[in-house]
Amino acid sequence: MRHGKISIGPKLYIALCFVFFYLPIAVTMFFSFNSSKSLTHFTGFSAQWYEKLIHDQNILAAVYVSISIAIFATIASTVLGTITAIGLSKSRRLLKEALLNINNVPIMNPDIVTAISLMILFTSAGLQRGYVTMLLAHIAFCTPFVITSVYPKVRSMDQNLADVAMDLGATPFQALTKVVVPLLRPGIFAGMLLAFTMSLDDFVVSYFVTGNGVANISILVYNMTKRINPTINALSTLLILAVVIVMVGMYIWPSVREKLRKKTRAGGRTLRRGRRGRKAFAAAGFCCMIAIAVIFASQFSAISGKQTLRVFNSGEYIDMDLVSQFEEEYNCEVVYETYDSNESMYTKLQSGSTYDILVPSDYMIERLISEEYLHQIEWNYIKNKDAIIPKLVEDNLYDPGSRYSVPYYWGNVGILYNKNIVDKKDLEAGWEVLRNTKYKGQVYMYDSERDSFMVALKALGYSMNTKDKGELQEAYEWLINQSETMDPVYVGDDVMDNMISGNKAMAVVYSGDAAYVINENEDMDYYVPEEGTNQWYDAMVITKYCRNTELAHQFINYFLNEDVAIQNTEYIGYDSAVKSVYEYFRDVEYKGNTGCAPASDNPRNEVFHQQEQKVKVYMSNLWTKVKSHQ
Amino acid sequence: MKDKPIIELRDISKTFGDQQVLRGIDLDIYENEFLTLLGPSGCGKTTILRIIGGFEEPDSGKVLFNGINIAKLPPYKREVNTVFQKYALFPFLNVYDNVAFGLRLKGMTDEIIDKKVSQMLSMVGLSGYENRDVSRLSGGQQQRVAIARALINEPKVLLLDEPLGALDAKLRKDMQIELKKIQKEVGITFVFVTHDQEEALSMSDTIVVLNDGVIQQIGTPIDIYNEPEKRFVAEFIGESNIISGNMIQDCLVRFDDIDWECVDKGFRPNEEIEVVLRPEDMDVVPLDKAKLHGKIVSKVFMGVHYEYFVETKYRDYKVHTTENYQVGSEIGLTIDPYDIQVMHLS
Structure with missing residues (x-):
């Protein structure tokens, strides 16, 4: 029949839409049961990531922060939004229109603008950043959505x-609660849902306004991306499940309520019980909220009792179990926060956040020293000084004499390649192998400005810290030429998963x-x-704002203990600064793994130095052109 | 019945923006009376109601309730209740909960509420509708719910703002009778707002005719109809022939060059006046007994009677009679003295 023929198109279209919407979610859920760490390579069924999730204090804390912030x-x-909307409707027309337009500004504003504005506001108001500032920020950006709906x-x-x-005897407040609010219920409900999802989803604003170790799920996941693992999939799966349950509940609830109502209609007496029941329910809900608030408050008062250490580190760059151990041993509280790059750490410092310990990279340490941001290391407190690989302290190029920093982890940049495809001779x-057209379409480049220019500059035989515009221009041409002849793909941390899956033959990593x-x-x-x-080199430094330098030194020293460093290295996977640990991994645990301990004494190796502004801008412009050339 | 006013309005004025809607309203409303505020739209009748209800504050003047000025008292503290235009039922509550709304606010026990609601619903003829959604009721039923919801609070005065406006003609008639019955049953004052003169005439004890924010006349329906004091009242209520003339002396008026006996007194000799003649009071009589002669120029069948326009020497008269005449025929007209209503020029 005609009818049947016509409907195939639309059906297919809808089916495709659904595939498009739900396939990513399905994949995420599927890989939450992966037995290996890979996010793209399924090796077998396992529930280990769920187990890890339940035991990961960080994730649980983040879930708690996300959900409690979303609720409050x-x-x-x-x-606020409902009262404002009602108030607006009673205002004069001009005022009303003006206010409605003003209300739209935060909605249309890019999140980043809202985020930075709030951050500046909180900083200048002298509010200590953390849970409260995050909550205030969320209220601020959710309210306009409620007003609009x-x-x-x-x-x-x-x-x-x-x-x-009011005619029937209601005071204005009673009229509001018993008549106006029920009438507005659909709009209020829509606004609530919107606010809840906006709050739960939010990353940008939360990221900028938080502090003191308070992180929600998105901040946590963002900082984890360096070493992303299926725990996140497991978490996502549980969240999706929760959403589905809520949605189904909301879908079924009206009919359930209808049935309940029919039952209570049997007589006036049951009707009464129904009303009392509702009141009891509301009271119970209120008590729950108070309980949550009390639990939350007690959590925070616990922190304030002990001496604290505020550590700001790159994401996934410490084994949190060791931090907990340290807390126990030294009877203190470590307020732990993470960042995703040296640059974002620096931004955060500039915005007025203060920490005791940072873990920046070489060139950033150089910069912090030059800006007199750091407190000198009192080496007599570092009992494990002699355990450190001596040359890391002695031949320190970014902090001559190691006066401000204690080495943490180190490594270099090289080429990861598939032995079965890439000829050793090539x-x-x-670095020129990256321009060998035999491997066209087989190359991943690392999506980092300085590392990419490093590759080109080194290939050309120049210093990677060059200030010479001619040399930079040549490096630029090298990269452009590579772009044209090799079709390289610039990737971020997903390079690891892609290489585990063997998607390409070579990668700069x-x-x-x-x-x-390789493991x-x-x-x-x-x-x-x-x-x-x-x-x-990444190293631990103490800031000049440090409140407890003794504890800070103890913390740094703690991570140089051999057993601690072994466990930490197992977690992180880079080369430890502790000599015995470095050697243990090189010779025993990772024996034969060329990615481990590749450090050589090649005099042509260099350390990045802080760039002059002029050079930085120049390179930055060239880099933009390289990226847009693809 | 008219011994003690329950509500007294004293020199009430009200302005919205640059529009003056009420100018110096003085009005007494008595216990147990069915008082109607009648006038064209925009005359200020609803504003008076809202001032009594407490939803508007007068710019000046007093609202006395049992002798106490309540002009600034909020609505929820007044012993009056209102039936609003278009019923304004709470859409999220069923019939029972709509009616019980006021009692719940007073914190009455469920037993008392149950009893009162079922009493009230049976009075308005809606027993058995307790659990109905109000949106699934007919207009008439919604109206009854609105009345029950207002009356259950046992107000001293019930205010009704064009409550029948949304009903069709037949239902309207039924509800008029019903309302009157309810008012007798509960024995309280009803203040009723309408622009429908028929409704006002059939239901009211007292009619207040308003125009342009000013009271034109207060009186019983019979007074208002038979003895309009102003041209506006005569024109607005019922149909009329309004003719200019002179008062020769007490009980003698001249118009159309003819002297007519009447019952009105107290005018200055030869004072210029206007005469109101209701079309149904124009008697068609044989030509020899007639004071006016004329020719029928148009004829419309109105159901109970015919409406004719009769051309006379000076003007066309509107005449209502049940007798059937042909257009073009010559007829004679006369008017009884008590059917002639003489008004001062306004």
């Missing part, structure tokens, strides 16, 4: 009804990442070109 922000913004309902409401209520060309990939995929090997590379 929803309640507050719904009340409630206001049309207020306008279409029969204004007489509030009069009727590798002798060094950090040594520690290479070690991790997962035996076909891979790591090679550091003879022309030299970026030799990088």
Whole structure:
């Protein structure tokens, strides 16, 4: 029949839409049961990530923060927004229009603007950043959405009804709660849902306004991306499940309620019980909220009792179990926060956040020293000083004499390649192998400005810290040429998963990442070109705002203990600064893994130095052109 | 019955923006009376109601309730209740909960509420509708719910703002009778607002005719109809022939060059006046007994009677009679003295 023929198209279209919407979610859920760490390579069924999730204090704390903030922000913004919408409808027309337009500004504003504005506001108001500032920020950006969804309902409401209520003896407040609010319920409900999802979803604003170790799910996941693992999938799966349950509940609830109502209609007496029941329910809900608030408050008062240490580290760059151990041993509280790059750490410092300990990279340490941001290391407190690989302290290029920093982890940049595809002889060309057209379409480049220019500069035989515009121009041309002849793909941390899956033959990676990939995929090997590379160091530093330098030194020293460093290295996967640990991994645990301990004494290796502003801008412009050339 | 006013309005004025809607309203409303505020739309009748209800505050003047000024008292503290235009039922509550709304606010026990609600619903003829959604009721039923909801609070005065406006003609008639019955049953004062003169005439004890924010006349329906004191009242209520003339002396008026006996007194000799003649009071009589002669120029059948326009020497008269005449025929007209209503020029 005609009818049947016609309907195939639309059906297919709808089916495709659904595939498009739900396939990513399905994949996420599927990989939450993966037995290995890979997010793209399914190796077998396992529930281990759920187990890890339940035991991961960080994730549980983040879930708690996300959900409690979402609940409180929803309640507050719904009340505020509804009252404002009602008030607006009673204002004079000009004022009303002006206010409605003003209300739209935060909605249209890019999140980042809202985020930075709030951050500046909180900083200048002297508010300590953390849970409260995050909650305030969420209330601030949720309220306009509530106003927008409630206001049309207020306008279409029969204004007489509030009069009727007052006529029947209701005070204005009773008229509001017993008549106006029920009338606006659909709008209020929509606003609530919107506020809740906005709050739960939010990353940008939360990221900027939080502090003191308070992180919600999105901040946590963002900082975890370096070493992303299926725990996140497990968490996502549980969240999706929760959402589905709520949705189904909301869908079924009206009919359930209808049935209940029919039952209570049997007589006046049951009707009464129904009303009392509702009151009891409301009371119970209120008690729950108070309980949550009390639990929350007690959590925070616990923190204030002990001496605290505020640590700001790169995401997934410490084994949190060791931090807990340290807390126990030294009877203190570590307020732990993470960032995703040296640059974002620096931004956070500039915005007025203060910490005791930072873990920046070489060039950033150089910068912090030059800006007199750091407190000198009192080496007599570092009992484990002699355990450190001596040259890391003695030949320190970014902090001559190691006066301000204690080495943490180190490594270099090289080429991860597939032994079965890449000919060893071709590798002798060094960085130039990345322009060998034999491997066209087989190359991942690392999406980082300085590392990409490092590759080109080293290939050309120049210093990676060059200030010479001619040399930079040549490096730029090298990269452009590579772009044209090789079709390289610039990737971020997803390079690891892609290489574990063997998607391409070569990739520019950090040594520690290479070690991790080689562990997962035996076909891979790591090679550091003879022309030299970026030799990088991350080190712990103490800021001049440190409140408890003794504890800070104890913390730094703690992570140089051999057993601690072994456990930490197992977690992180880079090369430890502790000599015995470095050697243990090189010779025993990771034996034969070329990604581990690749550090050489090649004099052509360099450390990144802080760039002059002029050079930085120049390189930055060239880099934009390279990226847009693809 | 008219011994003691329950509500007294004293020199009430009200302005919205630059529009003056009420100008110096003085009005007494008595216990147990069915008082109607009648006038065209925009005359200020609803504003008076809202001032009594407490939803508007007068710019000046007093609202006395049992002798106490309540002009600034909020609505929820007044012993009056209102039936609003278009019923204004709470859409999220069923019939029972709509009616019980006021009692719940007073914190009455469920037993008392149950009893009162079922009493009230049976009075308005809605027993058995307790659990009905109000949106699934007919207009008439919604109206009854609105009345029950207001009356259950046992107000001293019930205010009704064009409550029948949304009903069709037949239902309207039934509800008029019903309302009157309810008012007798509960024995309280009803203040009723309408622009429908028929409704006002059939239900009211007292009619207050309003125009342009000013009271034109207060009186019983019979007074208002038979003895309009102003041209506006005569024109607005019922149909009329309004003719200019002179008062020759007491009980003698001249118009159309003819002297007519009447019952009105107290005018200055030869004072210029206007005469109101209701079309049904124009008697068609044989030509020899007639004071006016004329020719029928148009004829419309109105159901109970015919409406004719009769051309006379000076003007066309509107005449209502049940007798059937042909257009073009010559007829004679006369008017009884008590059917002639003489008004001062306004």
